[in-house]
Amino acid sequence: MSDAITTDTADKTAPTSVPQDTARRDASSIALQGLHKRFGRDTVALAGVDLDIRPGEFFTLLGPSGCGKTTLLRILAGLEEADKGQLAIGGRDITEVPPHQRSVNTVFQSYALFPHLSVRDNLAFGLKMRGLPVGERNARVAKIAAFIQLGDLIDRRVDQLSGGQRQRIALARALVCEPDVLLLDEPLSALDAGLRSQLQVELLRVQKRLGMTFVFVTHDQQEAMVMSDRIAVLNGGLIQQVGPPREVYEHPVNAFVARFMGHDNLFPVIARNGETLTTPLGELHVANPGDGALLLIRPETLDLLPGDVEGVNHLPARVIERLYRGSHAEYRLAIAGTTLQATLNNRGRHLPEVDERVTVAVAADDLVTLAE
């Protein structure tokens, strides 16, 4: 990573994407096996987690509070000990290695900047503890400050910083140590929406430029989708699904994952005959029906045609509610005694009004089934 920072900040002629050497690549893979963790007698945080995280990956642990995602991150950092199971980074078993001897750094949710130190000394803390000579320490702090564009923040006191500034210092303090793996515990959750999306992009760019393995914890599925190469959705101490954002969003494996990714249109499959499934909405033709007990209809795959239009996968409906959002409109439709959500892009076409009768049309390819 030392090279990466140099090339990107000092040497503008170098390519922006930095080729990783293989040693580094190997050093930053993570393998978790059969991790169990219990707090007290009956709080199960992890109930057997197996996971492989690839080198250079932006990997997100996603789930509601209490799902075990933070515990998993803390076990990676060494701040929590697993009751059972193995943890290896770069093929080396570090299950028993204390946190201060792991080449892993954390960006904490509360940032955890040392109040007794200036920004500069906060940045240098990890290097000092590792015993780096002052000269090298200063050089690396200056390099990271330029890389994260801290500017004149470097000479401030920690209590003079805003939330967004603290967040960036916390990130720089972890990055300057050039760990094999960077852990981020909901690092953006304390920021307001605008700053948050700005820092999401910034964080993503930093990760891509450094090619460092990032393990990111969040409960926000939007954030997870924007940032991640792959997402692991957790619930009740178990991994529900691992995959790239599109896969997790478009093909959730079960109702929990679907709901957590923001899907509301889930309908039980009452009967099936080949590719024709009977649901409370009516009969629908599904391209690859699988054997899931629930049918997922994504709101953005629906089209609303004015009036009654006959056709395959056409369902008559009535508009109950329309939320106009500028770029798109969100609909709640009454259909066969139940309700359905739909989203229409605003491309200058007719946006049906409340109480208007419409025909819902959906392509057979866009329908998927999933387990309960």
Added chain:
Amino acid sequence: MTKRTFRRALAGFWWLTLLFLYLPLAVVALFSFNAANSAASFTGFSLRWYERLLGNEEILSALANSLVLAIVSSLIALGVGCLIGYGMYRHRHRKLGWLIVLIYLPIVLPDIVFGISEMAFFVKLHELTGLLQPGLGTMIIAHVTFQIPFVALIVYSRFVGLDPTLFEAAKDLYASPAKRARHFMLPTIKPALISAFFLSFTLSVDDFVISFFTAGPESATLPIYIWGAIKKGVSPEINAIATLMLGAVAVAAILSLVFSRRRPA
């Protein structure tokens, strides 16, 4: 009564209370500068009683005893109390009810009970072993025992006020346990330690009862000297000592307060 007169009455009550608290002290301080020998009237400003103090061997040795006792006992209490405060913090999630009470207890225990039991203990110990003859040594031990709870509580509350994640951040940033103590914990609680030192110092200089019971023939402190001298009547010289002590204690107390409020820079 209108709201306005009620407010004025409250303000008046405040000033009255301050007067009640500080008038006697002000009188002592004033008469320490009295040119006349008697306390009956103030005849003019003079520093003669302060000059007389400087020539009084007994007073100077009492002053030296007071300072040695205060500084040494405060430093020892600081070391021990700091460790106890940290221990209380580290194990704050456990149910330590009665153990915590044991630390608090000396604060509310009557000084006279404390003093008598210390005396009885030291006398017995001396009879049995020949160690710890009453003197500055026994006084230091006695003072340390009542200073420890204050130090422990100040250090504990400083730790409780910290973001607990800081301890984890130090671990995460490659600090071994020894380096965490040196580079994170000690600098972070430094203002609390300075505050605790000055509070202990004040408590020690102020103390008469416990000192009285644990002192030896050679180890009279200023309060003990004053107690002896006062039997012959309140002289202007006593006023001068009292004023000096008042000043010293006020300075230490203010320093303690200042450092207890200061965030680490």
